[in-house]
Amino acid sequence: MTTQTLNTQSVVPEDVTKWIRGLGWTRDGVLGNIAQSWRREDSRVVVPTLTSSPDFTLRWSEMLTSISRALGTDAAGVLLAIAKAGSDIAEFRASGQIDDTLPLGDASTLVDSVRRAIQASANSALQPRSYFGHSVPDATRLHANGVRMAQTRHGSYIVPVISRLPVLKPDDVEDALLFEDVEYQPFARRAMLRLAEGLSTLHELTHSAAEPSRSSITEAVGVGVSSELCEAVANTLDTTSIADLGVAFSWADRLPARQGPTAVTLSGEASEAIRQVGEVLKGAPVVGRQTIVGYVKRLDRGEEDEVGRVTLRALDNDKARNISLELNDADYHVAGEANTDRRIVSATGVLHREPGRALRFSEVSDFRLVEQLSLDPPNRLT
Amino acid sequence: MADGSAKQKERFSRAWLIAAAAAADFTYEIVTDDERGVDMTVNSGLHVVDFQLKATSKPEVHDGLLMHDLDVRTYDLLRSTLRSGYGVLALIVVGDDVDAWHLMDAHGTHLARSAYYLPLFGMPATSNTSTIRLKVPLTNLLTSTAMRMLMDAQAARWTS
Numbered sequence: 001m002t003t004q005t006l007n008t009q010s011v012v013p014e015d016v017t018k019w020i021r022g023l024g025w026t027r028d029g030v031l032g033n034i035a036q037s038w039r040r041e042d043s044r045v046v047v048p049t050l051t052s053s054p055d056f057t058l059r060w061s062e063m064l065t066s067i068s069r070a071l072g073t074d075a076a077g078v079l080l081a082i083a084k085a086g087s088d089i090a091e092f093r094a095s096g097q098i099d100d101t102l103p104l105g106d107a108s109t110l111v112d113s114v115r116r117a118i119q120a121s122a123n124s125a126l127q128p129r130s131y132f133g134h135s136v137p138d139a140t141r142l143h144a145n146g147v148r149m150a151q152t153r154h155g156s157y158i159v160p161v162i163s164r165l166p167v168l169k170p171d172d173v174e175d176a177l178l179f180e181d182v183e184y185q186p187f188a189r190r191a192m193l194r195l196a197e198g199l200s201t202l203h204e205l206t207h208s209a210a211e212p213s214r215s216s217i218t219e220a221v222g223v224g225v226s227s228e229l230c231e232a233v234a235n236t237l238d239t240t241s242i243a244d245l246g247v248a249f250s251w252a253d254r255l256p257a258r259q260g261p262t263a264v265t266l267s268g269e270a271s272e273a274i275r276q277v278g279e280v281l282k283g284a285p286v287v288g289r290q291t292i293v294g295y296v297k298r299l300d301r302g303e304e305d306e307v308g309r310v311t312l313r314a315l316d317n318d319k320a321r322n323i324s325l326e327l328n329d330a331d332y333h334v335a336g337e338a339n340t341d342r343r344i345v346s347a348t349g350v351l352h353r354e355p356g357r358a359l360r361f362s363e364v365s366d367f368r369l370v371e372q373l374s375l376d377p378p379n380r381l382t
Numbered sequence: 383m384a385d386g387s388a389k390q391k392e393r394f395s396r397a398w399l400i401a402a403a404a405a406a407d408f409t410y411e412i413v414t415d416d417e418r419g420v421d422m423t424v425n426s427g428l429h430v431v432d433f434q435l436k437a438t439s440k441p442e443v444h445d446g447l448l449m450h451d452l453d454v455r456t457y458d459l460l461r462s463t464l465r466s467g468y469g470v471l472a473l474i475v476v477g478d479d480v481d482a483w484h485l486m487d488a489h490g491t492h493l494a495r496s497a498y499y500l501p502l503f504g505m506p507a508t509s510n511t512s513t514i515r516l517k518v519p520l521t522n523l524l525t526s527t528a529m530r531m532l533m534d535a536q537a538a539r540w541t542s
Contacts, residue, residue, distance in 0.1 A: 031539055046430070054419070054465055
């Protein structure tokens with residue numbers, strides 16, 4: 001991938017400090033929230049951190065010059081490396097009767113299919129469903145608009161899609177622990193993982209001699225397969241010039257995705273099977289279950305009530321939010337213990353997003369304490 | 383006798399900053415785009431001082447103070463305490479005869495006339511909308527010692 005293929009305007013100071021820390025630089029000075037001084041051997045660099053500072057752009061330019069000098073590259077190379085370290089990249093490779101060109105209509109279908117696949121995966125990350133219809137939540141729309149398409153490449157026709165991972169911060173200090181949960185992945189990462197896992201599962205369902213069972217199709221909803229994803233892939237495979245669609249994933253260095261698939265190829269011969277999976281999913285609405293992790297913020301149960309109502313504070317779409325759920329007697333006791341001992345809990349169920357209403361979690365199962373996480377500092381755990 | 387254009391004065395005025403910075407063992411950069419109110423930066427390797435350069439061949443002096451009317455926009459940019467760099471005005475008084483600006487023989491070099499500085503960092507806000515009258519003490523000569531003192535003031539803002 002060449003320098004100009006990555007848009008680097010979205011690199012922010014936190015991206016730089018995370019990146020240089022990973023390269024062995026250490027912070028040795030602070031100017032309030034305005035700037036930080038970093039050092040590696042004989043090299044020093046000042047990273048401006050306050051974007052509203054009157055000299056931010058001047059300092060930013062100096063910073064890039066300093067880093068590029070230390071690393072023996074140029075400013076564009078530094079920005080490219082920072083952007084790649086903080087971004088997931090999916091490369092959609094169309095192959096078939098393609099040299100360096102392909103029919104305009106097929107190119108249009110390919111790009112539109114990529115956009116629809118990205119959108120379907122973001123939708124699935126928000127709430128797994130077999131069929132989304134016209135439902136495009138703001139978070140999904142923002143994600144689909146936020147990812148960027150790099151320049152295409154020679155050989156087969158490749159459309160690289162870059163998804164930048166934000167550095168997450170809590171709005172409220174009480175929620176800081178939620179953001180330290182190493183299991184939590186930013187929404188942009190979860191959407192890209194859904195794309196990778198969804199395409200891999202779609203391959204498993206449609207590239208063997210045996211026809212997939214209905215249950216295996218509905219189970220696939222939970223990992224990102226949806227009617228829309230199937231349709232997007234099949235549309236590409238049904239063009240005249242594209243025989244196969246390969247998708248290669250590279251995961252941001254800053255946030256390793258060790259379990260994430262790295263490549264999947266969908267063959268044109270499977271196009272009909274892929275459409276059939278999509279039709280099954282469209283005809284039998286399924287809502288996938290999700291697991292949330294958070295702390296118990298509120299408990300509410302009357303003397304005669306069989307169930308207890310609990311408000312959980314958990315991360316959703318990169319923000320800490322209240323999620324209400326009803327728990328049976330045993331689980332309510334676990335929630336009480338978690339609240340008393342300031343412990344973190346996890347729950348699996350179905351998340352309901354209703355416009356203008358608080359988030360609600362139903363069909364709860366596997367409600368339990370998370371062993372390694374507590375609201376208190378580690379030395380108070382024992 | 384010509385006293386030089388504003389651009390020529392600006393270019394000539396850099397000589398004083400370069401000399402003082404080099405003598406203090408600092409590096410310097412000329413900022414070609416002074417959109418942010420900075421014409422030159424001086425860097426110690428750890429810290430940076432930002433200079434706005436103004437040159438005049440007709441100095442106005444009252445009671446040992448050089449008067450200079452600086453535009454409020456530049457004043458606000460350089461006085462801000464949210465800057466990473468330490469904002470300073472450098473006022474260079476050049477001779478009124480361009481031919482006598484730079485004279486040199488085997489015994490030495492003569493630049494006409496002198497450079498003065500006024501730290502703007504942390505100065506108070508003004509209600510003026512166009513310019514603000516600044517008073518630069520004639521004792522504020524922009525020597526290498528002064529350059530080190532400005533760098534020390536910038537360094538003092540940082541914590542480890």
